[in-house]
Structure formats: structure tokens, C-alpha cells
Amino acid sequence: MDALSRAIDAVAEKQPGMEIRLDEPMRNHTSFKIGGPVRAMFFPGDAASLAELCEILGEHGIIPVFMGNGSNILACDKQLKIAVVNMLKLNSVELTGTEYQEITAGAGALLSRIADFACERGLTGLEFAHGIPGSFGGAVVMNAGAYDREMKNVVLSTTAFNTKTGKYTVTGAQHDFSYRHSRFSNTDDVVLSSVVRLQNGDRETIKQKMDELTVRRHKSQPLDIPSAGSTFKRPKEGYTAALIEQAGLKGFTVGGAAVSEKHAGFIVNHGGASFRDVMDVIEHVRKVVFKEFSVELELEVKIIS
Numbered sequence: 536m537d538a539l540s541r542a543i544d545a546v547a548e549k550q551p552g553m554e555i556r557l558d559e560p561m562r563n564h565t566s567f568k569i570g571g572p573v574r575a576m577f578f579p580g581d582a583a584s585l586a587e588l589c590e591i592l593g594e595h596g597i598i599p600v601f602m603g604n605g606s607n608i609l610a611c612d613k614q615l616k617i618a619v620v621n622m623l624k625l626n627s628v629e630l631t632g633t634e635y636q637e638i639t640a641g642a643g644a645l646l647s648r649i650a651d652f653a654c655e656r657g658l659t660g661l662e663f664a665h666g667i668p669g670s671f672g673g674a675v676v677m678n679a680g681a682y683d684r685e686m687k688n689v690v691l692s693t694t695a696f697n698t699k700t701g702k703y704t705v706t707g708a709q710h711d712f713s714y715r716h717s718r719f720s721n722t723d724d725v726v727l728s729s730v731v732r733l734q735n736g737d738r739e740t741i742k743q744k745m746d747e748l749t750v751r752r753h754k755s756q757p758l759d760i761p762s763a764g765s766t767f768k769r770p771k772e773g774y775t776a777a778l779i780e781q782a783g784l785k786g787f788t789v790g791g792a793a794v795s796e797k798h799a800g801f802i803v804n805h806g807g808a809s810f811r812d813v814m815d816v817i818e819h820v821r822k823v824v825f826k827e828f829s830v831e832l833e834l835e836v837k838i839i840s
Contacts, residue, residue: 570610603670642672659736687712
């Protein structure tokens with residue numbers, strides 16, 4: 536019996552209420568609709584069970600992959616001998632703060648739900664996040680943003696968990712936010728919850744703004760086709776979609792994967808695309824754009840292989 540099998544047994548014994556799915560297909564949990572089975576996917580129901588789960592896995596030398604809505608993940612088709620912790624059950628959303636202008640939400644809460652929650656209470660500042668398909672924790676980790684706004688503009692504090700030092704909270708500049716980056720990026724720490732600070736506003740005006748941004752997204756992005764959103768980060772020189780389009784790569788196809796005709800910054804799954812199909816498109820786009828413009832495109836999508 537290997538370490539992961541022992542860890543799975545230990546979790547089942549110590550946390551009998553924990554939902555554990557064995558050989559769970561990643562394609563069922565990613566917006567790309569691509570990905571083979573993982574050895575085990577755990578679904579903790581609250582922060583305490585998550586902390587205990589991490590401790591048990593750590594005792595067996597297992598470093599899990601944490602995921603929310605899977606909107607920024609490209610997973611390999613083959614069986615993945617890994618443990619995945621799915622955060623979607625940590626989805627509480629509540630109004631907090633002395634002036635009730637703050638919202639505290641769990642890492643698994645969807646951004647769209649938090650934005651709707653804010654709108655219903657006449658709080659403005661999260662309209663930009665309404666159309667982002669990810670979960671709150673992932674958005675904080677990567678400082679997600681759209682339409683010239685980012686999480687750094689609204690996040691007040693974050694509570695996270697480290698397997699060695701336990702739970703901790705950071706505030707303000709301690710988040711180390713920058714473009715598609717935070718202090719949690721490229722670490723094994725997991726975000727449990729965050730607090731956003733908003734401003735009072737008019738509910739109808741907020742709703743109208745969210746509706747306007749939704750229309751803009753649908754006009755400019757291939758939201759009806761599986762993808763992981765923007766495949767590449769914005770380079771220092773120019774804009775990714777423009778560079779790809781100028782390189783003549785709109786519509787470039789390998790198998791079921793293609794550069795979107797609607798938005799060149801998206802690689803889409805037209806049906807039956809494999810992990811390799813998408814990677815071949817990614818590699819070709821990076822190669823051609825570098826050859827044409829001497830610009831190295833950096834991935835925004837997280838690869839699990």
C-alpha cells in the first residue's frame with residue numbers, strides 16, 4: 536500500500552463524514568471539460584475539517600492540489616496519482632463589519648454569487664467580478680480581475696492555512712498583490728476565506744452595471760464553448776489577443792482544440808479535445824508569437840499533469 540492509499544484510509548477513519556471520491560474524473564470539475572481521473576478527491580465541509588485533512592495528508596507526505604470551480608485548470612487525460620481537495624463546500628457568504636460594508640466569504644463561494652449578494656444589499660465595488668467564473672479563493676490567489684479592476688481593489692483581509700504553522704490572517708499590503716499574483720501564488724498555503732470592503736451604492740445602478748458587463752463579455756468572449764478563460768497572461772509589451780491575432784493564429788486548430796475565432800486570447804475545446812491537443816496549440820502559439828514579436832507568452836492557466 537502506497538502513501539496516498541494509507542492517507543485515504545486515515546482520512547476515512549478520522550473524518551467519517553468527509554466526502555471522498557476515488558478515481559474521480561477531472562473533466563467533470565473543470566471548465567475545459569478535459570482531465571483524467573485523480574486517485575482521490577476530497578470535499579471538506581468547513582475550515583476545521585479542511586485543516587484536519589491537510590494535517591492527515593501532511594503526515595503521510597502528501598501535498599494535495601487545491602481547486603475551486605476549475606475555471607483556470609488544464610488537467611492531463613491520464614490517471615493522475617494525486618490527491619485533490621475541492622473547496623466548493625466552503626461557500627459561506629455573510630455581511631460583516633461595523634458599518635455592514637464588508638462581506639466575508641469562504642474560498643469555495645463563486646464570485647458571481649458574492650457579486651449578486653453585494654448587489655442585493657446595495658454594495659458597490661464587485662461588479663467587475665460578476666462574470667468571472669471562478670471561486671473566491673482562487674480569485675484571491677491569482678488576483679483575478681477584469682475591466683481595469685482586480686481583487687486587490689476590494690480585498691481587506693484573508694485567512695489561510697499552512698500545514699506547518701497552522702491558520703493565519705493577512706491584511707492589506709501583506710497580500711503582496713500584483714498582476715495575476717498574490718503572496719499565496721506558487722505556495723502550498725490554502726486560502727480559507729477573505730473579507731472584501733465595499734461602498735454603499737444604488738442597487739439598481741449596480742445591477743445595471745453588472746448587466747452591461749455581462750453583455751460585453753458575451754459579445755467579446757466565447758462563453759458558450761468550454762475553455763479556461765484567458766490562456767496567457769498579459770505581457771509587458773502589447774496585448775495577448777492582439778499579438779496572437781496579428782500572428783495570423785485565430786482559428787488555429789489541433790484536434791478538438793483551437794484558438795478562438797471570437798477572442799484570440801482564449802483556447803477552446805470544440806468537442807473531444809485532449810490535453811495534448813490544447814498543449815500543442817499553446818506551444819505553437821507561444822512559438823509563433825515569439826518568432827514574430829520577440830514576446831514570450833506566460834501561461835495564466837494552471838497545468839496539472
